[in-house]
Amino acid sequence: MQETAWQVSLVLMLMITFGVIFVAINSHKREEEYGPLVKRAYGFRTKLFWVVALVFLPAMIYNLMDLPYDVSRAATAGGPPQVINVTAHMWYWEMDRDQVDAGQPVEVHITSADVNHGFGIYDKDMHLVAQAQAMPGYTNVIRHTFKEEGTYKVLCMEYCGVAHHNMMTEIKVGNL
Ligand code: CUA
Secondary structure (H helix, E strand, C coil): HHHHHEEEEHHHHHHHHHHHHHHHHHHCCCCCCHCHHHHHHHHHHHHHHHHHHHHHHHHHHHHHHCCCCCHHHHHHCCCEEEEEEEECCEEEEECCCCCECCCEEEEEHHHHHHCCCEEEEECCCCCCEEEEEEEEECEEEEECCCCCCCEEEEECCCCCCCHHHEEEEEECCCCC
16 A cells, blocks of 8 residues: 555656656747747746756655655664563562663553553663553553663552552663
C-alpha cells in the first residue's frame, strides 16, 4: 500500500518535472518569435517556473524519502528491543529480567496483578527517566534507550496501600 503510494508520487513528480521543462523550453522558443514585451513576460514566467521547481521538487523528494513512514526504521534502529515484562503486585515488582545493555532500545511491558501502581525509573541522581502506569487488565509500554550504564532505581509512583513505599527494585544497565 505504501509502496504503491510512493510509486504514484514518483510518477506525479516526474510528470511535473517534465511539464516544467516542457513549458520552460517552449517559452524560450516563443521568446525569439514575439516582441521584447512578450519576451520579458515569458522570461519572467520561465523564471517563476524554475523557482517553483527548484523550491518544491527538493521538498517533495525530501518528504518522500520518509515514505513509507519510518515505523519499521524506528522499530529496528539499534537492533531489536530488550523486553522487560513487569507485573506490579501489592507490594512488589515482578520482572522477568533486570539487566539490559546501554545504547540498545529497551521496551518495558507493564501490567498489574491487583490495583493501579506507577512504574517509575530513576537514575543515580534520582531524576525520573521514564514512567508508565501499571494497570490491571492493560499492558502499558515504555520505550527507552539507556545512554548511561549504572543501576537505575524503580519506585512506585502511585499510592497503592500501606506498603506503597516498599515497592522498589532496580534495573542494571551495562555489563554489571
Ligand atoms: Cu504500588 Cu504504590
